[in-house]
Amino acid sequence: MILMKDIVRDDQEGTVLRDYAAKVSFPLTEEEQQLAKDLMEYLEISQDEELAEKYGLRAGVGLAAPQVNVSKQMAAVLVPSDDEEDDTPIFKDVIINPVIISESVQMGALTEGEGCLSVDRDIAGYVPRHDRITLKYQDVQGETHKVRLKHYPAIVCQHEIDHLHGVLFYDHINKDNPFEAPEGTVFFG
Numbered sequence: 285m286i287l288m289k290d291i292v293r294d295d296q297e298g299t300v301l302r303d304y305a306a307k308v309s310f311p312l313t314e315e316e317q318q319l320a321k322d323l324m325e326y327l328e329i330s331q332d333e334e335l336a337e338k339y340g341l342r343a344g345v346g347l348a349a350p351q352v353n354v355s356k357q358m359a360a361v362l363v364p365s366d367d368e369e370d371d372t373p374i375f376k377d378v379i380i381n382p383v384i385i386s387e388s389v390q391m392g393a394l395t396e397g398e399g400c401l402s403v404d405r406d407i408a409g410y411v412p413r414h415d416r417i418t419l420k421y422q423d424v425q426g427e428t429h430k431v432r433l434k435h436y437p438a439i440v441c442q443h444e445i446d447h448l449h450g451v452l453f454y455d456h457i458n459k460d461n462p463f464e465a466p467e468g469t470v471f472f473g
């Protein structure tokens with residue numbers, strides 16, 4: 285299983301965190317299938333308070349292969365339900381070779397800014413992303429999916445796809461005014 289010690293940090297030398305990850309071919313190798321399982325298992329365990337405590341995990345809603353130093357286009361996303369009546373996750377899948385095929389002009393950003401399991405410091409500022417996206421990706425079986433996402437799940441998937449391109453959240457923060465955001469940006473969270 286993936287532990288915090290397996291997650292590479294942006295201040296470490298010689299990691300693949302800033303590389304453009306390689307596309308994944310199908311069928312997945314045994315190793316790639318195990319990686320997909322491990323990435324999603326990290327998110328599941330980290331979102332269970334007791335297990336997160338037991339294994340010392342920071343709770344996460346996404347985890348990309350480059351964060352465990354594997355430069356492949358694969359990321360697990362687990363956006364939990366925001367409805368206490370129904371605990372079905374808003375979005376849960378391992379997205380492989382993801383491509384954003386369309387995106388809203390309108391931007392969205394988390395009111396609190398963003399963090400990253402690969403960044404051990406708080407960096408203040410808005411991270412403007414597209415509020416709505418249409419995402420095309422392959423799942424572990426190689427099936428192609430086309431999903432439309434908006435608000436928080438769209439933010440999470442853009443954060444993960446950035447990792448596959450060697451981009452970190454703070455690359456998007458306006459240097460002159462961190463709390464600057466484009467006209468019409470939707471804030472939430």
Ligand SMILES: O=CN(O)C[C@@H](CC1CCCC1)C(=O)N1NCCC[C@H]1C(=O)Nc1ccccn1
Nearest residue numbers: 343344345346347348398399400401402440443
């Ligand atoms: O690339 C992937 N990462 O770096 C893990 C990140 C991904 C999110 C950051 C902003 C959008 C995607 C992550 O999840 N976090 N960032 C650092 C600490 C907090 C944690 C988080 O937001 N946790 C959370 C939120 C809601 C419910 C449960 N847990």
Ligand code: NI
Nearest residue numbers: 399400401402
């Ligand atoms: Ni991250």
